[in-house]
Amino acid sequence: MSGGVAVEAEDCGSGFFIGLPDDVLALISAWLRPGDLCALALCCRGLHAAIAASERVWLAQCRRLGPPPHLLSRWRMGVRSYRALCRFLAAVAPLLGIWVHQNPELGNVVCVIWGFLSIVGIRVIPQELGPLGLDAKPLLWAPVFEILADANGAPSRFFxxxxxxxxxxxxxGSVRSIESSCNVLLLEADARHMVSTCPSKQHLFPARSFPAISESKRPSLARQYCRSYATVIYRSLAAPRASSLPFSRLPFRDGRRLLELVAARVRLKVPRDLASAPLFERSSFCDDASLLADRRLELIEMLKLNGGWINRDVAELALGLMEHRSAENINAIGDRPCPAAHQRRAFSSIAGYLKQFMGRSSIPSASCSISRNGNSSGSSKNKHAQLDEFLRSGDIIGLSLRATHMRLTTYRAWPNMHDSRIALYKLPLQGPMAGREYAGLWGGTFGWPPGQPSEGKSEKALFFLLLSYEEVEGHLLLIATKILEGTHYVLHPNGSAMFIAKMDEIGSEAFPWETSAESLQVEVKNSYSGEGIVSGYGFQYPGSKPGSLFVLQNGLLAFVWKESKSVLTLQRVDLQELLKKGERVPVLPPIVNFAYLTKSYSNVFAGFPINSGHSSFQTMISPA
Incomplete structure (x- = not known):
């Protein structure tokens, strides 16, 4: 009797919940997190079945997570359900935002936005603007990476x-992990074990032949995509298992060599039509949904041709003979068939040579002291691993992304970054709120009126500043951190505070100009005392001179240096909207395109010609 009552209660509860009107159900679901829905589903079997099967509940969750609402129905066609789509959106949401690196000093800004059933990392290129600003000259950008959703909603693959x-x-490559509180995005190599230790020959095929493509729905892909000259693991072989030896334990030089080797072996040359296809929706007026859907299908076909893994033996062979044989001999050895016994002897001798060579050339870390008995007194986690040891920890090697949380120290809202990690660092972006209305991303140029060119120059450098609030000794400060500078040669260190305004100290200086560019009277709403950075690059933390921050009409901010009367005029910007209206430029080689670690004071991202497939410009972007 009691069992029947319980079943009826379950049926009644689930029926009542799922029987709510669509607008009421969507409103309730929008106020719940995915974890709350999962907890609700644990109440009884009826609610579990109702929530798991309800498309409306998970559609409301997808809308809550922030992608373009009008694209959700198109995205749903690429996954099994709205629950799978919600899984992807919740997993990659921590990556959205602005990521930076210290080098080059002009600025290294990567904005992660929604693509099409994907997220896309876009680098903003330092540039100059004409008198009309971004209204006349689009923002230049270049792609860095993108993460795709599979049919189950897992963010398992990236390009x-x-x-x-x-x-x-x-x-x-593969996505290793994404932590919900991640602040560091690492590009690494991943060594994995295959489920089947003896793969059949049909799963391994040389790069110059395409025996597996004949069964593909699009045989022409064999002619379109050019792959590297190496033996590549076919993606459908088996699900690889992660190794236990982390990539971070490798010395920086060995890790970079391995990344460059893997990238060279798994690369896919992109046809011109696919290279010019949009990566994200450009505007509501452009019907990009069909183009984006077709591009995603082509990327999936490319993954079938090359899953991004190379055999461990190929990596050992290439790294062991790189300094002693030419690339042609290495490729010839990799492509020439030989008996199994001869292969085992060859790989064994090469692995032994590599181990002996690495053992002689390895240098103990300075941070670990060596005791008399030969054991390190430091923690084993801090010891560098040998390259051959890392390679032996898996059967296949590939590129991987890992988003993790690290304890980072900051100086005036700018994180202190590791020099030996190929990584990007997330900037905490404060949102405007009562009493802190000016927090967020701002852009602008030097000079007054805004945008008016100075003598002898037709354009002005574009600056992007991150404005954030910080309380120091009981005083509320507004810190304007430089994250991008469009000059030809850097004048201000990357991550430095262009100015600091004391928000509890009213400024006593008057605004030096009475009219704007339209000859309108300048209206000053508020002014605050502060100090601005000294021009000129010569030391890590430049000095400062007094100035004032003025809040003008139309939401403009202007910081004026007291002595020189130099003025930096800013307006709030929506970087995602600027990128949608921007123009794409060519990229750098893969590893440095992700994170440029070399110290540089010029614009290293603007040294390639822009072809017609990427942009309407037909000229060379002048390098800084």
């Missing part, structure tokens, strides 16, 4: 963008 021998290329 790294890069350039090789003048050609646009894609480099497939």
């Amino acid at each position: 790294l963008h890069g350039r090789d021998c003048g050609d646009e290329c894609l480099y497939p």
Whole structure:
């Protein structure tokens, strides 16, 4: 009797919940997190079945997570259900936002936005603007990476963008993990074990032949996509298992060599029509949904041709003989069939040579002291691993992305970054709120009126500043951190505070100009005392001179240096909207395109010609 009552209660509860009107159900679901829905589903079997099967509940969750609402129905066609779509959106949402690196000093800004059933990392290129600003000259950008959703909604695969021998290329890899509180995005190599230790020959095929493509729905792909000269693991072989030895334990030099080797072996040359296809919706007036859907299908076909993995033996062979044989001999050895016994002897001797060579050349870390008995007194986690040890920890090697949380120190809202990690660092973006209305991303140029060119120059450098609030010794400060500078040669260190305004101290200086560019009277709403950075690059933390921050009409901010009367005029910007209206430029080689670690004071991202497939410009972007 009691069992029947319980079943009726379950049926009544689930029936009442799922029987609510669509607008009421969507409203309730919108206020719940995915974890709350999962907890609700644990109440009884009826609610579990109702929530798991309800498309309306998970559609409301998808809308809550922030992608373009009008594209959700198209995205749903690429996954099994709205629940699978919600899984992807919730997993990659921590990556959305602005990521930076210290080098080059002009600025290295990567904005992660929604693509099409994907997220896309876009680099903003330092540039100059004319008198009409961004209204007349679009923002220049270049792709860095993109993460795709599979049919189950897992963000398991990604493509790294890069350039090789003048050609646009894609480099497939896997997504290792994404932590919900991630602040560091790492590009690494991943060594994995295959489920089947003895793969059949049909799963391994040389790069110059395409025996598996004949069964594909699009046989022409064999002619379109140029792959590297190496033996590649076919993606449908088996699900690989992660190794236990982390990539971070490798010395920086060995890790970079391995990344460059894997990237060269898994690269895919992109046809011109696919290279010019949009990566994200450009505007509501452009019907990009069909183009984006077709591009995604082609990327999936490319993954079938090359899953992004190379055999461990190929990596050992290439790394062991790189300094002693030419690339042609290495490829010839990799492609020439030989008996199994001869292969085992060859790989064994090469692995032994590599181990002996690495053992002689390895240098103990300075941070670990060595005791008399030969054991390190430091923690084993801090010891560098040998390259051959890392390779032996798996059967196949590939590129991978890992988003993790690290304890980072900051100086005036700018994180202190590791020099030996190929990584991007997330900037905490404060939102405007009562009493802190000016927080967020701002852009502008030097000079008054805004945008008016100075003598002898037709354009002005574009600056992007991140404005954030910080309380110091009981005083509320507004810190304007430089994250991008469009000059030809850097004048202000990357991550430095262009100005700091004391928000509890009213400024005593008057605004130096009475009219704007339209000859309208300048209206000053508020002014605050502060100090601005000294011009000129010569030391890590430049000095400062007094100035004032003025809040003008139309939401403009202007910081004026007291002595020189130099003025930096800013307006709030929506970077995602600017990118949608921007123009694409060619990228750098893959590893440096992700994170440029070399110290540089010029514009390293603007040294390639822009072809017609990427932009309407037909000229060379002048390098800084």
